[in-house]
Amino acid sequence: MKRLNNIFLVGPMGAGKSTIGRQLAEALSFRFEDSDHEIQRRTGVDIPTIFEYEGEEGFRKREEQVIADLTEQEGIVLATGGGAVLRETNRQRLTARGVVIYLHCSPEQQFARTNRDRNRPLIQTADPLQSLRDIMAIREPLYRQVADLVVSTEKRGTVSVVKEIRRRLETELV
Numbered sequence: 001m002k003r004l005n006n007i008f009l010v011g012p013m014g015a016g017k018s019t020i021g022r023q024l025a026e027a028l029s030f031r032f033e034d035s036d037h038e039i040q041r042r043t044g045v046d047i048p049t050i051f052e053y054e055g056e057e058g059f060r061k062r063e064e065q066v067i068a069d070l071t072e073q074e075g076i077v078l079a080t081g082g083g084a085v086l087r088e089t090n091r092q093r094l095t096a097r098g099v100v101i102y103l104h105c106s107p108e109q110q111f112a113r114t115n116r117d118r119n120r121p122l123i124q125t126a127d128p129l130q131s132l133r134d135i136m137a138i139r140e141p142l143y144r145q146v147a148d149l150v151v152s153t154e155k156r157g158t159v160s161v162v163k164e165i166r167r168r169l170e171t172e173l174v
Helices: 017-028 035-043 047-070 088-097 107-114 128-146 158-172
Strands: 006-010 031-034 076-079 099-104 149-152
Touching: 006 017, 006 088, 017 031, 017 076, 017 158, 031 035, 035 047, 035 076, 047 076, 047 088, 088 128, 099 128, 099 158, 107 128, 149 158
Parallel strands: 006 076, 006 099, 031 076, 099 149
Antiparallel strands: none
């Protein structure tokens, strides 16, 4: 049985990790943290700038350190970046230090939610929808590998998803 001292949200960009995470934290009286926002706070620049100067590898190194630090805390809901699961050390930390919830949605839903967002360097391509499909093909098995719960956010509102998570935490993980 997992301790419910921390909840870590994983899933693709546009799945609702930050929005749902904030509301879930409030509902559980936990603190909300967002690994991407923490990286930006520590560096003083946005994520596209980090990608521009350090590449994805530089960003992933920063992300790994932030996840190491944040998962040491207690009583948090953490929204991770969509690619956090790419590193084995992140997957190990997440699964060892809390309950991991995979917020799932299709690439088409992701595209509808993110297509105007210029703060997402991995989809600044000629065919963003195909990029989302390609990214999902690589990451989906990793999301499922670490997940204690899988919750769909496809065409659903935040309140509905938060209610489902709370119910399932109480019935499936206690």
